[in-house]
Amino acid sequence: MRTIVPFGVAEPKTRLESVLGPEERRTFALAMLRDILDAVTTAGGDPAILADAPIETEAVGVDVPVIVDDAPLTAAISGHVTEALTETGGVAVVMADLAIATPASIDRLFAASADVDLAIAPGIGGGTNALVVQDPTFTFDYHGASIRDHLAAAREAGLSVEEVDSFRLAVDVDEPIDFAEVLLHGQGRAATYLRELGFEIETQDGRVSVRRTTNGT
Amino acid sequence: MRTIVPFGVAEPKTRLESVLGPEERRTFALAMLRDILDAVTTAGGDPAILADAPIETEAVGVDVPVIVDDAPLTAAISGHVTEALTETGGVAVVMADLAIATPASIDRLFAASADVDLAIAPGIGGGTNALVVQDPTFTFDYHGASIRDHLAAAREAGLSVEEVDSFRLAVDVDEPIDFAEVLLHGQGRAATYLRELGFEIETQDGRVSVRRTTNGT
Numbered sequence: 462m463r464t465i466v467p468f469g470v471a472e473p474k475t476r477l478e479s480v481l482g483p484e485e486r487r488t489f490a491l492a493m494l495r496d497i498l499d500a501v502t503t504a505g506g507d508p509a510i511l512a513d514a515p516i517e518t519e520a521v522g523v524d525v526p527v528i529v530d531d532a533p534l535t536a537a538i539s540g541h542v543t544e545a546l547t548e549t550g551g552v553a554v555v556m557a558d559l560a561i562a563t564p565a566s567i568d569r570l571f572a573a574s575a576d577v578d579l580a581i582a583p584g585i586g587g588g589t590n591a592l593v594v595q596d597p598t599f600t601f602d603y604h605g606a607s608i609r610d611h612l613a614a615a616r617e618a619g620l621s622v623e624e625v626d627s628f629r630l631a632v633d634v635d636e637p638i639d640f641a642e643v644l645l646h647g648q649g650r651a652a653t654y655l656r657e658l659g660f661e662i663e664t665q666d667g668r669v670s671v672r673r674t675t676n677g678t
Numbered sequence: 679m680r681t682i683v684p685f686g687v688a689e690p691k692t693r694l695e696s697v698l699g700p701e702e703r704r705t706f707a708l709a710m711l712r713d714i715l716d717a718v719t720t721a722g723g724d725p726a727i728l729a730d731a732p733i734e735t736e737a738v739g740v741d742v743p744v745i746v747d748d749a750p751l752t753a754a755i756s757g758h759v760t761e762a763l764t765e766t767g768g769v770a771v772v773m774a775d776l777a778i779a780t781p782a783s784i785d786r787l788f789a790a791s792a793d794v795d796l797a798i799a800p801g802i803g804g805g806t807n808a809l810v811v812q813d814p815t816f817t818f819d820y821h822g823a824s825i826r827d828h829l830a831a832a833r834e835a836g837l838s839v840e841e842v843d844s845f846r847l848a849v850d851v852d853e854p855i856d857f858a859e860v861l862l863h864g865q866g867r868a869a870t871y872l873r874e875l876g877f878e879i880e881t882q883d884g885r886v887s888v889r890r891t892t893n894g895t
Contacts, residue, residue: 566843583845585802587862587879587886605881609862626783628800631845645804645826662804664822669804 462571462593463545464506464553467534468494470514474558480637480673481658489654493634494557495522496649501555503564504571508555511541539601546597555591556584558633560643560651566629567591578620582630583608591630596620640671679788679810680762681723681770684751685711687731691775697854697890698875706871710851711774712739713866718772720781721788725772728758756818763814772808773801775850777860777868783846784808795837799847800825808847813837857888 473490474481481489494510498521501508509526510516518524530537538554545552551574555567574580574593584590587606600614615622632642634651643652644662659675690707691698698706711727715738718725726743727733735741747754755771762769768791772784791797791810801807804823817831832839849859851868860869861879876892 563843569843583863585845585849585859587858587881604884606862606879606886609879626780626786626846627843628802628845628848629843631848632802641804642802645823646800662823662826664804667821669823 462506462551462553462574463549464501464508464555465511465528465538465541465545466494466497466501466508466555466557467511467538468513468516468557470512470516474635476635477637480640485658489651490557491520491522492650492654493560496647496651497555497557497559497562498523498525499649500562500564500567501553504567506553506567506571510557511537513537535601535603538603542594542601543597546594551593551595553591553593556588556633558635559590559630560634560639560649561629561632561646562591563629563648566627569627570625570630573623573625576621577623579611579615579622580625581608581611581615581622582625582627584633585631588633590633591625637671641669644671679723679768679770679791680766681718681725681772682728682745682755682758682762683711683714683718683725683772683774684728684755685730685733685774687729687733691852693852694854697857702875706868707774708737708739709867709871710777713864713868714772714774714776714779715740715742716866717779717781717784718770721784723770723784723788727774728754730754752818752820755820759811759818760814763811768810768812770808770810773805773850775852776807776847777851777856777866778846778849778863779808780846780865783844786844787842787847790840790842793838794840796828796832796839797842798825798828798832798839799842799844801850802848805850807850808842854888858886861888 474486477486498508511528513531515529542552570591578596580593582591587608589607589611598618602610640660643655659673660671663670663672691703694703715725728745730748732746759769787808795813797810799808804825806824806828815835819827857877860872876890877888880887880889
């Protein structure tokens, strides 16, 4: 299935700037991107990167089509999904920062889409982390509590919907506290990179946090 | 399946004290408890409350066995799971604050346990929100990053494990920010109560938070 993976090239992961330098943020964002591209491919998907600025395939480390579009996120996704839908029966959109997603969780997303117009996986905090749309009348809106808005848009358009109940698809990495999930559950390059940088789980008074023990390698 | 639901009667949900008064916290905790008992029952489970102090069945609002044990959480759970395992083939432990859990998500937990010694659902932040154990040699430890410790304990004991990948089982409600998930995805008494108290989703700069618009009813 054609799977669009939006990726911010210019200023990746600014909300991590308190714990990662600019080059580290870029490397970490690329590691997460590579992980999700691998998971999509292993699950039988056909990924394409939707980038807001040109990016070299060598930087990504895997040969995947890159669509460059500097429009705002919602407009860029909407345009390219609509375009792809004229060619194929269903198009997926999967965020690039789902650092603990596995092929099995992506496979559940694809499988859920078989009999419905919209399969959708919520993110923690109201986002929409992954979806498959079969119907070009669906209206995208990635701003704010997008899971609520996407479900309302589907309802208004009379589309059939299946929610994909997945922890691994619900976790996206925006802030340092999200590193806890990556360190506990991640199996790919992003988790390895954080460990290389010296991040580890810390438990105090029964609560879990993350600390950086070194300045990395 | 026998399903033990631990519930703190004495000081429920202290980390919500910045936004809820003592009586509100008690009512909210009971609403979540009632929701999870209903979900377990609908999924075919046979719930029992494991309480750290006596609690009236009338307060809970449903006729479910109550086991009172003021031992620390891990010891209390371990003792009563071991006891129940002598009578039956598998015992579940499901936390009382999984406010967006559904019968379908509990059913997935039960189904996952069919062929393994341990079925386990991680919580956000390293907790263990739900599990089913079939083997009395499993060692409980609910302190700190318990999902990591439980997986390690199962590995050391040579137990077969299936992780249950569920967003609805991963969300527990400890802090005010967790209300966002309840307001967005909750379908039961806990969600209704928060709405009655005047809590609603707020989106600012594309990020989601929660505000209380009134002092409730």
